[in-house]
Amino acid sequence: MNRTGVVQDPIFMEHVMDPGHPERPERLKVIYEMLEDEEKKNLRLINVKPRPATREELETTHSPAYIDRIASTAGKPHFRLDMDTSTSAKSFEAASLAAGGLCELIRAVCSGNLKNGFALVRPPGHHAESDRAMGFCLFNNVAIGAHYAIKNFSLERVLIVDWDVHHGNGTQNAFYSDPRVLYFSTHRYGFFYPGSGAATEVGHGKGEGFTVNVPLEGGSGDSEYGNIFERVLKPIALEYRPQIILVSAGFDIHYDDPLGGMEVTEAGFARLTQILMEIAEVTALGKLVLTLEGGYDIEGEKRSVGAVLKELSQVSPLDKKELVDKERKSDRRIAQLILRLSDIQRRYWKSL
Numbered sequence: 001m002n003r004t005g006v007v008q009d010p011i012f013m014e015h016v017m018d019p020g021h022p023e024r025p026e027r028l029k030v031i032y033e034m035l036e037d038e039e040k041k042n043l044r045l046i047n048v049k050p051r052p053a054t055r056e057e058l059e060t061t062h063s064p065a066y067i068d069r070i071a072s073t074a075g076k077p078h079f080r081l082d083m084d085t086s087t088s089a090k091s092f093e094a095a096s097l098a099a100g101g102l103c104e105l106i107r108a109v110c111s112g113n114l115k116n117g118f119a120l121v122r123p124p125g126h127h128a129e130s131d132r133a134m135g136f137c138l139f140n141n142v143a144i145g146a147h148y149a150i151k152n153f154s155l156e157r158v159l160i161v162d163w164d165v166h167h168g169n170g171t172q173n174a175f176y177s178d179p180r181v182l183y184f185s186t187h188r189y190g191f192f193y194p195g196s197g198a199a200t201e202v203g204h205g206k207g208e209g210f211t212v213n214v215p216l217e218g219g220s221g222d223s224e225y226g227n228i229f230e231r232v233l234k235p236i237a238l239e240y241r242p243q244i245i246l247v248s249a250g251f252d253i254h255y256d257d258p259l260g261g262m263e264v265t266e267a268g269f270a271r272l273t274q275i276l277m278e279i280a281e282v283t284a285l286g287k288l289v290l291t292l293e294g295g296y297d298i299e300g301e302k303r304s305v306g307a308v309l310k311e312l313s314q315v316s317p318l319d320k321k322e323l324v325d326k327e328r329k330s331d332r333r334i335a336q337l338i339l340r341l342s343d344i345q346r347r348y349w350k351s352l
C-alpha cells in the first residue's frame with residue numbers, strides 16, 4: 001500500500017513576480033505535468049488538499065503587522081516587498097495555501113494516515129523572517145509547519161533539514177532559542193546570499209546546540225552532500241531522536257541550476273532522501289515531510305523531484321552502491337570540514 005502524499009494545486013502557479021524572475025510558475029507546471037504522466041505508469045501518490053493557513057498558524061511565525069501587510073496585497077496586480085520579492089493579485093492566497101497545505105500534509109503524516117510526503121508549493125519560505133519578506137519568500141512554510149506539528153501533536157523534537165543552496169535565515173531565526181526544533185542546514189557560504197549560516201552559529205540560550213550549519217564551497221556535489229548527511233547529520237539526528245523530519249527541499253543545488261553553482265545529480269537527491277528515510281525510520285516511524293524551496297533549472301528540478309518521489313514511495317528506488325563507493329573515496333577538503341564541524345558541535349553531540 002502506498003502512503004506517500006503530495007500537495008499540489010493550480011493556485012500555486014498564480015503567484016507571479018517580475019517578468020523573467022527565476023522563481024516562476026513554470027517550475028511547478030512541469031512538475032505537475034510529470035506527476036500526471038507518472039500517475040499513468042506506476043507512481044501512485046495520494047493528493048492532500050491544501051487549505052489556507054489560519055491567522056493563528058501564521059502568527060506562530062510572523063508578526064501581526066507583517067501578516068496584515070501581505071494580506072493587503074491581495075487583489076493588487078503588483079506590489080514590491082523586497083529587492084527581489086514581489087506579489088501579484090493571488091500571491092497572498094497562494095502563500096496562505098502553501099503554508100496551510102504543508103500543515104495538512106504534516107497532519108496526515110502525524111496522524112498515521114500517510115507515511116511521508118512532499119508539498120509541491122510556491123512561494124517558497126525559508127528566507128521569510130518574522131516581519132519581513134526576503135529572497136522570493138513570503139510566509140515561512142516550514143517554520144509554520146514545525147509549530148503546527150509541535151502544537152497539534154504535542155511533539156517535543158522536530159528536525160528541519162534544509163538542503164537548499166541558500167541558508168534558511170528565516171527558519172534559523174524562528175528557532176534559534178528553541179530546543180524543540182533542531183535546524184540543520186547545508187548551504188553555499190562565502191559571498192553568497194543571504195550571508196548567514198556560519199558553522200559557529202549554533203543557537204542561543206535554551207536553543208544552544210540545536211542549530212547546525214554546514215557551510216559549503218561552490219562545486220560541492222553528491223559525494224560532499226552524502227558525506228555530510230552520513231557523517232554529520234545522521235549521528236546528530238540519531239542522538240536528537242526527532243519525532244518527525246521536515247525538509248526544506250531546494251533544488252538549486254542541482255548541477256544545471258543557474259544560481260547555485262553546486263553539482264548534485266538526480267541520483268544524489270535520491271541518495272539524500274534515502275538517508276533521511278533511514279533516520280526517520282529509526283526515530284520517527286518513518287515520518288518525513290518535504291516542502292519545495294528553490295530550484296531554477298526547470299528540467300533538472302523536475303527530474304530531481306521525480307527521483308525524490310520515487311524514493312519516498314519506494315517505487316524503483318536508487319541502487320546506492322555506486323554513490324556510497326564515491327562517498328568513501330571523498331577528498332581531503334570534505335574530511336577537513338567534517339573535522340571542523342565536529343570540533344564545534346562535539347560540545348552538544350557526543351556521537352561526533
Ligand SMILES: [Zn+2]
Nearest residue numbers: 164165166294
Ligand atoms: Zn535557494
